[in-house]
Amino acid sequence: MNHGAPAIALVLVLLASTTLDAAAQPSQPPGQAPATQPTQPPVLCPVTGKPIDRLCVARFRGKWVYFAAADAQKKFEADPYEYADGVQAQWLADKPLRVQVKCPVTGDLPNPEIYVGQGEDAVFFASDEARQKWQADRAPFEKRLEADCYTFQTQCVTCGGAIAPAASRQADDRTVYFCCDGCAAEFPKNKNEYLKQADAQVRANKTAWLTRLLEQKLGAPATKDADAKPR
Ligand SMILES: [Zn+2]
Numbered sequence: 001m002n003h004g005a006p007a008i009a010l011v012l013v014l015l016a017s018t019t020l021d022a023a024a025q026p027s028q029p030p031g032q033a034p035a036t037q038p039t040q041p042p043v044l045c046p047v048t049g050k051p052i053d054r055l056c057v058a059r060f061r062g063k064w065v066y067f068a069a070a071d072a073q074k075k076f077e078a079d080p081y082e083y084a085d086g087v088q089a090q091w092l093a094d095k096p097l098r099v100q101v102k103c104p105v106t107g108d109l110p111n112p113e114i115y116v117g118q119g120e121d122a123v124f125f126a127s128d129e130a131r132q133k134w135q136a137d138r139a140p141f142e143k144r145l146e147a148d149c150y151t152f153q154t155q156c157v158t159c160g161g162a163i164a165p166a167a168s169r170q171a172d173d174r175t176v177y178f179c180c181d182g183c184a185a186e187f188p189k190n191k192n193e194y195l196k197q198a199d200a201q202v203r204a205n206k207t208a209w210l211t212r213l214l215e216q217k218l219g220a221p222a223t224k225d226a227d228a229k230p231r
Contacts, residue, residue: 046086104145
């Protein structure tokens with residue numbers, strides 16, 4: 001991977017902070033492989049129908065699409081609309097664990113068309129100027145990105161749809177996200193219940209995200225089934 005030792009240290013620190021929360025949750029039954037998202041269908045390649053490799057990624061209609069391998073990605077890029085059904089299925093199955101809601105340079109809402117990097121490594125910016133500042137020297141902004149620019153609450157607490165960074169409300173000490181202003185308007189009617197849902201999402205997604213990141217950095221394919229042989 002491309003981030004190296006500082007990233008691993010950061011993951012360990014964050015993971016330590018979330019395992020305190022996780023300690024209150026029921027633990028994994030012994031002898032069972034840990035699943036990052038146990039309640040969700042598998043995220044499959046729209047070209048081959050096989051499990052995805054998140055390093056094989058393309059941009060399509062303002063979102064990322066992941067593939068099983070580089071040749072599947074090339075096939076897709078040659079004729080993306082041929083695989084539209086598979087793409088839709090992947091997007092439905094692939095609930096993000098975190099969403100970037102602020103530009104790391106300006107602190108404003110990120111523009112989905114202004115970014116660097118790909119897939120889960122992509123970083124979005126509020127403006128071209130902000131992107132240029134990051135590209136010239138990203139060091140001053142990296143810490144802010146990780147600490148302050150993502151939410152682990154990725155689904156609207158009112159309807160379950162994908163959150164929109166612009167549709168948020170402040171509540172107590174935190175920001176709660178919704179898919180649209182209509183859903184945000186529902187928030188005061190059942191505030192405590194929605195807050196509880198938001199907190200549960202944050203806890204589950206943060207733990208899953210950090211676990212996955214750690215597996216990637218350490219190169220340990222913990223979710224791989226021992227029986228699963230290619231072909
Ligand atoms: Zn909603």
